[in-house]
Amino acid sequence: MNPRRFLAFAALALATALPAAAQDLWLHVKVDEQGGENARVTVNLPISLVESMLPLIEGAKEIEDGRIVIDDTDVEIEDLRRVLASLTDSPDATFAEVETDDERIVFFKDGAYLRVETDASAEGTEIRARFPIAVLEALLSGPENQLDVAAALRALAAHGPGDLVTVRDHDATVRVWIDDLPEAGE
């Protein structure tokens, strides 16, 4: 096959496959409560549907076209952009580690991810969070003091399947992840 034709074919295949892949991805949230009313919450939503729901979030004046406006916050979005840019350019490393008598929090870069992990605290809470850097960049890509949630969702869809957040403590477990299955698997 002519190399130019092959490249054109590959580009066309990629262009058609990417949106389809994004459309096929699902955002899952699963909360299991132990104790109380033993609530079990499961949310399975196509990412494209989540994106379309963003402007519908009722009463949130700060949300406009999927962008969240942040005012009167201690942290400026511009500062976060600078921090993220420096983290993105740096090699894998642990950036912060906070250790108290009953808790240890580690904040580190691991390839294309920023990760936050805590060891079980006195209350038994253990957190594992993994944020794709591309998604954080998209989130901070809004104009001025705005977070662009819609762009973050698109970046999340482009990033593909994987766990985002897991929280375990003595009375509940929470898991947030993305995959290509409509129903939440175990």
Added chain:
Amino acid sequence: MTRAARVVTALGLALLMAFVGTGVALAATVMASGVVTVDVRETGPGGRRVVVPVPAAILDLGLGVATLAIPAAELRQLRAEAAPFQPALAALARGIEECPDATLVEVVTDRESVRVVKRGSTLVVDVDAEDGQVRLALPARTLTRVARFLSA
């Protein structure tokens, strides 16, 4: 067969075909547009059950009639108020319509449960509580039509 009998038979057959044809056309319309169903059951002794099935085609017709029945100024105001949400509502309706079958939301506790399920072309909301059960089945296309009504 006399000529009169032949004419009466022909008229009878024509009427029968008209009735059957109308029935088939009506059934096809109902099948194509789906049925909105509200099913309420009270639990406990003497609990009642109310089932209200409404062909979505009638709702569509209702939206069409509403366009004519609602005074133009009020319709304009309604659409103006809905305008900020209309694109999102249309996108949401389209998303639900195109979304594959799945349990979209499920909340289960020891005492009650709520499920929102996409099944075929229908969105089903099931609420199961101690004092009763409610099931709403809504053709996904109906949401799209409501969104379209608000934008027209």
